[in-house]
Amino acid sequence: AALIKQYDGSVQHTIDSLTVSAPSTITEHGDTLTVTGDTLNKGTIAADHGGQVLAQGLFSNKGIVLADGGTIDLHNSTAGVRDVNFGQMSAADSGHLHIADDIVNREDAVIAAEQNGTVTLDGNVTNQGTIEASSGGSVSINLTVNNHSGTLAVDDAFMFVKSITGGGDVTLDHGGKIELGGASNADITFAAGAHSTVVVDQAASFKGTVTGFATGDSFDFTGINLAGTKLKYVADATDPHSGGALRIQDASNAVLAKINLDGDYTGATFTATDDGHGHLQVQVLHHDLLV
Numbered sequence: 001a002a003l004i005k006q007y008d009g010s011v012q013h014t015i016d017s018l019t020v021s022a023p024s025t026i027t028e029h030g031d032t033l034t035v036t037g038d039t040l041n042k043g044t045i046a047a048d049h050g051g052q053v054l055a056q057g058l059f060s061n062k063g064i065v066l067a068d069g070g071t072i073d074l075h076n077s078t079a080g081v082r083d084v085n086f087g088q089m090s091a092a093d094s095g096h097l098h099i100a101d102d103i104v105n106r107e108d109a110v111i112a113a114e115q116n117g118t119v120t121l122d123g124n125v126t127n128q129g130t131i132e133a134s135s136g137g138s139v140s141i142n143l144t145v146n147n148h149s150g151t152l153a154v155d156d157a158f159m160f161v162k163s164i165t166g167g168g169d170v171t172l173d174h175g176g177k178i179e180l181g182g183a184s185n186a187d188i189t190f191a192a193g194a195h196s197t198v199v200v201d202q203a204a205s206f207k208g209t210v211t212g213f214a215t216g217d218s219f220d221f222t223g224i225n226l227a228g229t230k231l232k233y234v235a236d237a238t239d240p241h242s243g244g245a246l247r248i249q250d251a252s253n254a255v256l257a258k259i260n261l262d263g264d265y266t267g268a269t270f271t272a273t274d275d276g277h278g279h280l281q282v283q284v285l286h287h288d289l290l291v
Helices: none
Strands: 003-008 012-015 018-020 025-029 032-035 039-041 046-047 052-055 059-061 064-068 069-072 083-085 088-092 095-100 103-105 110-114 118-121 124-125 129-136 138-146 151-155 157-163 168-174 176-178 185-188 197-200 210-212 218-225 229-237 244-249 255-262 270-274 279-285
Touching: 018 025, 025 032, 039 046, 046 052, 046 069, 052 176, 064 069, 064 095, 088 095, 088 118, 110 118, 110 138, 124 129, 124 255, 129 138, 129 157, 151 157, 151 176, 168 176, 168 197, 218 255, 229 270, 244 279
Parallel strands: 003 025, 012 032, 018 039, 025 046, 032 052, 039 059, 046 064, 052 069, 059 083, 064 088, 069 095, 083 103, 088 110, 095 118, 103 124, 110 129, 118 138, 124 138, 129 151, 138 157, 151 168, 157 176, 168 185, 176 197, 185 210, 197 218, 210 255
Antiparallel strands: 218 279, 229 244, 244 255, 270 279
């Protein structure tokens, strides 16, 4: 790829606006580039070796944005304006991608944290593509994500989501862990042998259908104390082998939460244990024998 500019050293650069055309590249190598106006990227914008890119206007990405050991910070001060991602935006090698703005992640677009990179999304998110954490990466979505037709994927990594609307999918694999801070109506799929965890902070607002929940997977309900809770599985009345609901009840049989399960759990054993903090952890035994 052609190199538009590579900045080296501890130098501060400020420009009014930035357009990067494919296949060109801008690399921040240990210094800081501040863009006070709008940015349109069709090539590659990268920050490595402690470099920083600070974008203060509307940010539209149709190429690659990579915080590879550096920091990329998008902070648009114009109210009502959303950044848009049509390409790939990621953080790796302990880099940090911070998007303070509202953002739309379009179909086939990706926002990712991998290889110990971190992604922080502080604005509202519309996700029509994929937001993923993998290989030790970490993603924090600190407001609402409208996940209509989108996927949140966690593979050997951690993701926090304040709340999910619009449905969509959550996928878990290789010990991945997702924490749902508020309401969620996304469907959740555990890969075979995922040994993954869903942390639910607001049990009564947990919706959606769960597929693939098996031995080694767990749900951690941080708002429900283990003491006095009971588990009751109610299979679908029409087709008991197609799925049902695992009810979490208190001592008076009031339903505190439900896990809507897809699949045959008619012979499964569910366990309620302490998550290490006095809260309820739910696991299933022997479901792998039913599939």
